[in-house]
Amino acid sequence: MMNAPAELRNATGSAAKVVHGDLSSHETVAIPPMPDYSGRILGYGVNTAIIITGVLQGIFPGWMLWLVAGTMLWPHAAHLISRRTFLRRSPRIRQKMLFLDCVIGGGFIGMIGLVAIPAVSTVLMLMFSCLIVGGTRQWLVGTLLMGAATAVSVASFGVAESFQSPLLTSLVSVFATGTYICVTAYYSHQQARALLLAKTQIQNQREQSIALSHKLSKYLSPQVWQSIFTGERDVRLETQRKKLAIFFSDIKGFTELSEEMEPEALTELLNHYFNEMSEVALKYGGTIDKFVGDSIMVFFGDPTSRGQREDAFACVSMAIEMRKHMKIMRQKWRSQGIKTPLQIRMGISTGYTTVGNFGAENRMDYTIIGKEVNLASRLESLADSGEILISYETFSLVKDRIMCRDKGEITVKGFAKPVPIYEVVDFRRDMGPHRSFMEHEHSGFAMYMDSEKITERERKAILAALEDAADRLRIEEDSE
Incomplete structure (x- = not known):
């Protein structure tokens, strides 16, 4: 008379793969959910047993044997209705079919005249199914429908002379109902276990994906990596024009040092230098473009920007801190026996560049191109040891907070006129006795x-x- 709680199939979509024993085992076996069709056959089979026993013991009228045909045919008809007709497209066809089972169950309870044990058995099976399939809402609506159907049926057929049933009928009702509840509970347990294991596997896959993404992030600037993995940016060949602050630096004297040191020691020194400078760049929000030899390329303003003025100021502030930090590292290197005084030199320009993904569909590089990039590189090559050279555009954006010194003009390929350049002295707040x-x-x-x-x-x-x-x-x- 009811739909089986195998409705849990809807939560998994298909047969679940359950891992036996240890969750780490790779051996899996399919645990199919109890189908609606089989569950309904079981439920109506229980009522068939109750009807036959009750009629044989004389507690139910003989004409109720005709209901056996209905209880045997209805599961097949319900399957046809829910699977083979236009109703299959209904998003809640299972719940609706169970409501119909509640109406049929209520009618059956009225037909048997409210005989206690068989009636309670039918109510238990229906309520058990409602709670598992649709929760309290399904249970409440199913109860109301069953109660209304029972009232109509009792009004039509009357109440039995005695609410008590013979021992055999009671035993069959209890045993059949217990069998139904146990079978459906078993499948519910299997589904819950399958869902738990599926959740565990999904969590493990998620953790593996996170670990892998963090490994891949080592090859990308954090800002670019975050924009990709949060879905803000598509991984495709596309570029755009933006006004950026571009920074270049290298170590003056590195070539001479590479001739004096062993490759292993030189590699360790260079990695230490890159690590320290990268932390400074990330502190100020710079997008690290690439490392080339002993050179570093960083830009500000993409993928995130705080405005042209703040981007330029962050870039120059980063350069000043790098210069200070280089002095601290130089003292540490000297204590390690590196006598060559390594000096950093830097160049910064601000202007419109083309930024985005360049390359091929199967191998891309997120970088920038344009004459402002060439200008920053040229300024870096012209700078003396410990010097920061900036373009006029950068100077105009930071001059109120950064003390700069005019260094004249230079001629750069791609620029029609000579380019004024400036040397960064220090923060204005750090000038004078209160620095x-x-x-x-x-x-x-x-x-x-x-x-x-x-x-x-x-x-x-x-x-x-x-x-x-x-x-x-x-x-x-x-x-x-």
Whole structure:
């Protein structure tokens, strides 16, 4: 009289693959859900057994044997209706068919005159199916429909002389109902287990995908990687024109150093340098384009931009911090036996470039091209050790916060007129007696201090060290 809770099939779509034993095992076996067709045959078979037993024991009228034909034919008819007609397109055909089963079940309860055990058995099977298939809403609507059908049926056929049923009828009703509930519960358990294991497998695949994406992100700038994996950007050959701030840098004296050092030591030094400079670039939001030899190319303004002025200021701020950080690294390298004084030189320009994916459909490179890129590279090659050269466009965007020095004009291929260039001195806030960064370097002495980064605890330790150094120098001076 009811649809089986095998409706859970709708949650998985098809037969589920369940892993037996250990979840890490690769051996799987198909656990098919209990079909609607089979579930309905089982449910109506239970009622067939109840009808036959009740008629044989005289508790039900003999004409009810004709219902056996209906209970045997209805599952096939329901299958035809739900699978072979236009109703199959209904998104909730299973729930609707179960409502119809509730109406039929209510009519059956009225026909048997509300005899207690068979009636309760039918109610239990229907309510069990409703709860599993559609939850409390299905259960509530199914109960109302069954109650209404029962009332109509009782009004038509009347109530039985006794609500009690013979022992055999009661036993058959209880046993048949228990069999139905156990079978459907077994399939429900299998479906729940299959769903849990499928969820575990999906979670494992998700974790593997995340791990793989993080590995792939090492080959892309974080901003580009994030825009791709969040769906903001399509991976296809396309470019656009944008105004960007472009940065180039290299190590002056690196060629001489490569002739002095072993390849392994040189590689370690270069990777350390790139790692430190990359952290500075990412700190200011730069998109790292590429590493070429000892050179670094970074641009600001794509995929994300904070506006032309802020992009240019972030680019110059990054260059200033790189220059400061280079002095700290140079002191560390000197302590490791590298005597060649490595110096960084940098060039920055701002202007419209073509940015996007270049290459082939199966191998792309996210980069920029244009005359402003050539200008930044030219400025970097013209810069002296520790010098930051910027174009006029960059200067006009940062001059209110960055102190610059006029360096004249240069002629660059692609530019019709000479290009004015400027040297970056420092942040205006760090000029004068209140500057946060101080440096002194002599033979046997080196000091680099950025007061903005020093904590209260570190400040006391630094003061103690400076006082000890000062006392030592005074003692040596007095002894002379």
